Amino acid sequence: MAATNIALVPNPHNPSVDSEIAAILAGAAPGETCGTDLGDAPWQVDTRPGYGPGASVGDVIPTGAPRQGELPREYRDADADEIERRIHAARDQLGDRVVILGHFYQRHEVVAHADYVGDSFQLAKAATAHPDAEAIVFCGVHFMAETADLLSRPEQAVILPNLAAGCSMADMATIDDVEDAWEQLEDVLGDLDTPDADGLLPVIPVTYMNSSAAIKGFVGRHGGIVCTSSNARTVLEWAFARGRRVLFFPDQHLGRNTAKAMGVPLSQMPLWNPRRPLGGNDDDAIADSRVILWHGFCSVxxxxxxxxxxxxxxxxxxxxxxxxxxxxxxxxxxxxxxxxxxxxxxxxxxxxxxxxxxxxxxxxxxxxxxxxxxxxxxxxxxxxxCPCSTMYRIHPGYLAWVLESLLAGQLPNRITVDDAVAAPARQALERMLLAVPTPVTGSAA
Known part of the structure; x- marks a missing residue:
């Protein structure tokens, strides 16, 4: 593992989880981590299959999930001070040509260099605020970078510093499984794209922001919408005004908590397990449903x-x-x-x-x-x-490599969404942007 100058005694005024983990693993501070390999450098983890150490370490990663190539040795061998100097120097030279976005769950040593820090929705909006930037460096996970690519200008390059920074929740709803579920629902409910006498569709698909561009595209094609954790109730109200029921994915808990707060009984929220016929339900349960919950979750x-x-x-x-x-x-x-x-x-x-x-x-x-x-x-x-496994894959070393590559005229780890998927996905996102919640306090959504 590369040398570091982070003190092994945590400072209560320093929000660095890295330093706390290092102190615990070195026996210099009390506490417990969810794995000793949290002390490994991400480039060591990149050589191993899986999501990496942290909350998602036990989740099954899909075959063909993106893998990160080897980080050049000069970045792996550099200590924290050198990496920080190189990041600052590259930023100074790049100026307004680049904007760095950092998710709330990123390590302190990364978000310290971000122009904007926020959740996936806030950062997606921030990506549109700099139309003149040549590159958007998204310190988050794969689905977030895809969303930034969907909302930014075609000439702008969206870059994910570590391609292995995926999301286990997003991976729990694959496009093949969702399309198969849609076909099975049609067998029970009839043509899902044809409204009834009241003008309501049998099912409105709703996907959480934490999903792939392919899923967002599916939702857009079928009259659905994307939601965030802050506007989930508003989105469900939008969906119920247009359909008899909702297919909500990939996070069952956000769907259940939001619908329950709206008065939907648990008996009308069947769970859909994509590994079982009809999601593990019978025809009557589907016909009586109001919200069909996908069997997904956030491991954190x-x-x-x-x-x-x-x-x-x-x-x-x-x-x-x-x-x-x-x-x-x-x-x-x-x-x-x-x-x-x-x-x-x-x-x-x-x-x-x-x-x-x-x-x-x-x-x-x-x-x-x-x-x-x-x-x-x-x-x-x-x-x-126990940090988020995939957010933890982003490290200042990768950020330094990306910025210096941009200076050299290269575009490493560029994230792009195919045009056939992008158009309907943007439609679903645009519907989401219009679903502005009424300000409330103490909400479960």
Missing amino acids: HRRFTVDQIQKARAEHPGVQVIVHPECAMEVVDAADQAGSTDYIRTAIAATTEPTTFAIGTEINLVQRLAAEHPQHEIFCLDPVV
């Missing part, structure tokens, strides 16, 4: 439990528990509030009195919030340090 948010909430309440009287709606229904029900990553940030920022917060979302964001709001006590519900 699956780690949060009701037991963790009960422990936090016992040890911190008066604690405010806020979780992401990708958590299981029982966890969302037990929390004080649930909402998107931006909702969590806003709720903490709006709290004026010193408060203890237990947060159920990815550790990099939690650590950053704790550093930004020292007047509060903020900690992650999960005591085990």
